[in-house]
Amino acid sequence: MKTQVGIIGGGPSGLLLSQLLHLQGIETVVLERHSREYVLARIRAGVLEHGFAALMREAQAAERMDREGEIHDGFFIAHDGIKDRVDLKGLTGGNSVVIYGQTELTRDLYDGRDKLGGIVVHNAEDVKPHDLESSRPYLTYRKGDELVRVDCDYLIGCDGFHGVSRKSIPKDKITEFDRVYPFGWLGVLSRTKPVSPELIYATHERGFALCSLRSQVLSRYYIQVPLKDSVQEWPDDRFWEELKRRLPPDVAAAMITGASIEKSIAPLRSFVAEPMRFGNLFLAGDAAHIVPPTGARGLNSAASDIFYLYHALVDHYKKKDDRGLDGYSQKALARVWKGQRFSWWMTMLLHRFPDSSTFDRRLQETELAYLFSSQKALASLAENYVGLPF
Ligand code: APR
Ligand code: PHB
Numbered sequence: 001m002k003t004q005v006g007i008i009g010g011g012p013s014g015l016l017l018s019q020l021l022h023l024q025g026i027e028t029v030v031l032e033r034h035s036r037e038y039v040l041a042r043i044r045a046g047v048l049e050h051g052f053a054a055l056m057r058e059a060q061a062a063e064r065m066d067r068e069g070e071i072h073d074g075f076f077i078a079h080d081g082i083k084d085r086v087d088l089k090g091l092t093g094g095n096s097v098v099i100y101g102q103t104e105l106t107r108d109l110y111d112g113r114d115k116l117g118g119i120v121v122h123n124a125e126d127v128k129p130h131d132l133e134s135s136r137p138y139l140t141y142r143k144g145d146e147l148v149r150v151d152c153d154y155l156i157g158c159d160g161f162h163g164v165s166r167k168s169i170p171k172d173k174i175t176e177f178d179r180v181y182p183f184g185w186l187g188v189l190s191r192t193k194p195v196s197p198e199l200i201y202a203t204h205e206r207g208f209a210l211c212s213l214r215s216q217v218l219s220r221y222y223i224q225v226p227l228k229d230s231v232q233e234w235p236d237d238r239f240w241e242e243l244k245r246r247l248p249p250d251v252a253a254a255m256i257t258g259a260s261i262e263k264s265i266a267p268l269r270s271f272v273a274e275p276m277r278f279g280n281l282f283l284a285g286d287a288a289h290i291v292p293p294t295g296a297r298g299l300n301s302a303a304s305d306i307f308y309l310y311h312a313l314v315d316h317y318k319k320k321d322d323r324g325l326d327g328y329s330q331k332a333l334a335r336v337w338k339g340q341r342f343s344w345w346m347t348m349l350l351h352r353f354p355d356s357s358t359f360d361r362r363l364q365e366t367e368l369a370y371l372f373s374s375q376k377a378l379a380s381l382a383e384n385y386v387g388l389p390f
Contacts, residue, residue, distance in 0.1 A: 001029060001148065001149070001150040001151070002150070002151045002152075003027045003028060003029040003119075003150060003151070003152055004021075004026055004027040004028065004152065004153045004154070004317065005017075005018075005021055005026060005027065005028045005029075005152060005153065005154050005155075005156060005313060006028070006029055006031070006129075006137075006138070006139045006150050006152035006154070006155045006156070007028055007029065007030045007031070007155075007156045007158055008031050008127055008129065008139065008155070008156070008157050008158060008159040008163060008164065008165050009030070009031075009032060009157070009158035009159035009160060009163060009165075009285075009287070010030045010031075010032030010034075010036075010039055010110075010120050010122070011032075011039065011106065011158060011159075011160060011285070011286075012102060012105060012106050012109065012285070012299055012302060013158035013284050013285030013286070013287075013302045013305065013306055014030050014032070014156070014158030014159075014285075015030065015106065015109035015110060015112075015113060015120070016055060016056070016059055016061075016109055016302075016303075016306050017156060017158065017284065017306045017309060017310060018030050018113065018118055018120070019059040019060070019061060019109060019112045019113060019116070019118065020055070020058065020059050020306070020310045021310060021313060021314075022113075022116050022118055023058075023059070023060065023116070024314050024317075024318070026313060026314065026317055028118070028119070029119045029121065029139075029150055029152075030113075030118070030119065030120040030121065031121050031124040031127045031139060031141050031150070032120060032121065032122050032123075032124060033123070033124055033125065033127065033159075034122065034123065035122050035123055036110060036120075036122055039106060040103055040106060040107055040110070041103075042102075042103060042106075043101075043103060043187070043189060043262050043264070044101070044102035044103065044298070044299070045102060045212075045293055045296055045298055045299065046099055046100055046101040046102055046212070046214055046220070047072075047097050047098075047099060047199075047212075047296035047300075048065075048069070048097060048098040048099075048100055048105070048299065048300065049097060049300040049303065049386060049387025050095055050096065050097070050098070050386060050387055051300070051303055051304070051307070051387045051389075051390055052098075052299065052300055052303040052387070053065065053069075053098045055303055055306065055307060056105065056108070056109075059109070059112060060112060060115075061108045061109050061111070061112035062108070063108075064104065064108050065098065065100045065104070065105060065108060068100065068104070068215070069098040069099060069100035070098070070099040070100070070213075070215075071096050071097075071098060071099075072088070072096055072097050072098075072099050072198055072199070073087070073088055073089035073090075073096045073198075074086055074087045074088045074089065074090075074096075074198055075088070075198050075199040075200070075201065075385075076196065076198060076199065076200040076201070077200075077201050077202075077203070077350075077368075077371075077372075078200050078201070078202035078203070078204075078209075078247060078248050078251065079202070079203050079204075079368055081248050081249065082248055083200060083248055083251070084372050085198075086378060086381060086382055086385070087378075087382070088382045088385060088386050091375070091378055091379045091381075091382035091383070092379070092382050092383055092386050095382075095383075095386040095387070096386060097296075097385065097386055097387075099199075099212075099213065099214075101214045102299055105299075121141070121143070123143070124141040124142075124143065125141060125142040125143070126140075126141060126142045127139060127140070127141040127159075127164055128140050128141070128164065128168070129155050129157075129164070129165060129168045129281055132155065132168065132169070132278055132279035132280060132281045133278075133279035133280070134279070134280070135153075135280070136151060137152055137153075137154070137155050137279070137280045137281065138150060138151045138152055139152060139155065152280075153280070154280050154281075154282065154313065154325075155280060155281045155282070156281075156282050156283075156284055156309065157281060157282065157283045157284065157287040157288075158284050158285050158287060159287050160285070160286040160287055161271070161286045161287070161290050163286075163287050165281060165283060165287050166273050166283055166287050166288065168281065169278040169281070170278075173278055174273055174274070174275070174278070175273070175274045176271065176272070176273050176274075177270075177271065177272045177273075177274070178269070178270070178271050179269065179270040179271075179344070180267070180268075180269050181267070181268035181269065181270075181292060181347060181351070182227060182353060182354055182355070183207070183224050183225065183226060183227060183268065183351060183352075183353075183354070184224070184225055184226075184227050184229070184265045184266055184267045184268060185208075185210075185222045185223070185224060185225070185265065185266050185268065185293060186222065186223050186224075186225045186229065186231070186234055186239065186263070186264075186265045187220065187221070187222045187262070187263070187264055187265075187266065188220070188221050188222075188236075188239055188260040188262070188263050189214070189218065189219070189220055189260065189261050189262035189263075190218075190219050190221070190257070190258040190259065190260055190261060191217060191218060191219075191258060191259075191261060192217075192218075192219045192256045192257065192258040193216060193217065193219070193256050194211065194212075194213035194216065194218075194219045195211050195219070195247075195251055195254050195255045195256065196211055196251065199211060199212050199213075200247070200251065201294075201346075201350055202246050202247050202248075202350075203349070203350040203351070203352075203364075203368070204245075204246040204247075204352075205352065206242070206245055206246050206352070207223060207224035207225070207246060207351065207352045208222075208223070208224035208246075208294075208350045208351045208352070209221070209222065209223045209224070209243055209246035209247060210222040210223075211243075211247070211251070219256075221239075221243055222293075223239070223242055223243050223246060224351055224352065225265060226354070227267065229265060230265070231263050231264060231265055234263070236257070236259060236260050236263075239260070239263070240255070240257040243255070266293070268292035268293070268294075268347065269290050269292065270290065270291060270292060270340055270343065270344055271289060271290040272288070272289045272333070272336060272337065272340060273287075273288050273289065274329070274333060275329040275330075275333070276288045276305070276328065276329040276332050276333060276336075277325075277328055277329040282309060282325075282328060282329075283305075284302060284305035284306060284309055284332075285301070285302030285305055285306070286298070286302065288305065288332075288336070289301055289336050289339075289340070291339060291340060291343035291344075292343050292344070292346075292347045293343075294343055294346040294347040294350060294351075295339070295342045295343035295345075295346040295347075295384070295385065296385070297339040297342060297343045300339065300387055301335075301336055301339040303387075303390075304332065304335045304336075304390045305332045305336070307390045308324065308328055308331055308332050308390070309328060309332075311324055312324025312325045312327075312328050313325070335388060335390070338384070338388055339384075339388075342384040342385075348364070348367075349364065349367055349368060349371075
């Protein structure tokens, strides 16, 4: 096979980039190791910055998001038995976020690829990038016992944290920055009416909790748990009891509980790989960076990588202008690190750290007190949450 842009990974990053490029007449091939059903079975976060929502519209894949997604103008932080609201719209001159499950968004992107006749190869095994530093890099993959080669101009690693692309870069050409947090998030999906019309991030001496939603009939809840915990130790009753203990009394009293239809524990990690380019291989999304979910930046950090790559590749093919490609890593990392900072800050603000000192605890309490005493501090939180400019 031959194409212009070879993309490894059929998650949100890879699908969005291939859709955007296709609409500009640029050929792509997406190689996805799993089936479409497998990819769509993943439960992921659902808070989209307005910049991501705009990209989905430009990709002609936003019709259902605009119809079914919920616009949220604010969210709550619960502490000391009360809820304080962060007025995103008021603090950012009118910006907000869209609540729309990543599973649905990925489904819409797959439908978009189908409509345009985009090439997404599923169950592509043993995908390997080759000749990264040559002007004719290529991909190989196995389909059954057949070995297929795809000649490309450029390779884009959208294959997530555990993908092959970052690991194909020589160790002496890449630097990794890493922080692992000493707890995880136990998440539950339930077909119940959400307890609150807007998200509630709760900090409590027993640990962090989050009340989120996918729709008015599908709730998503999380509680911070020790890393050693397993899902088996958290039957539904125990989960609901613990969640309610971490929420203000009025919220706990209003909580509608129900059977969990999905339950999993995810570790929290901050990670960045620099640079995000090696030869003609570019990294984007989780392949290059991971954030703890506290600030809902995961998918949104991928959005700016895709935005920069999309424009850089269009400039290359339509104007023979390579400044976007040459400046990609530096430009992408500048915004990636701002997303890292915000996610780290929200995580430090709201979680209980097992080894924190009394001084740490006072600092945490003071950070929260300062936040709600200063419109400027709240505006800083709000501008990060709705999304810094691309
Ligand atoms: N070959 C082909 N495909 C691969 C390989 C490989 N070696 N390794 C991983 N993949 C596929 C995965 O199956 C997955 O579908 O790459 C895709 C990567 O998708 P994501 O992990 O979702 O990463 P990304 O598209 O960057 O989206 C980032 O998704 O995981 C969430 O929290 C993350 O919200 C963020 C968003
Ligand atoms: C979710 O709905 O899954 C969610 C929302 C906000 C977050 C993290 C996860 O910060």
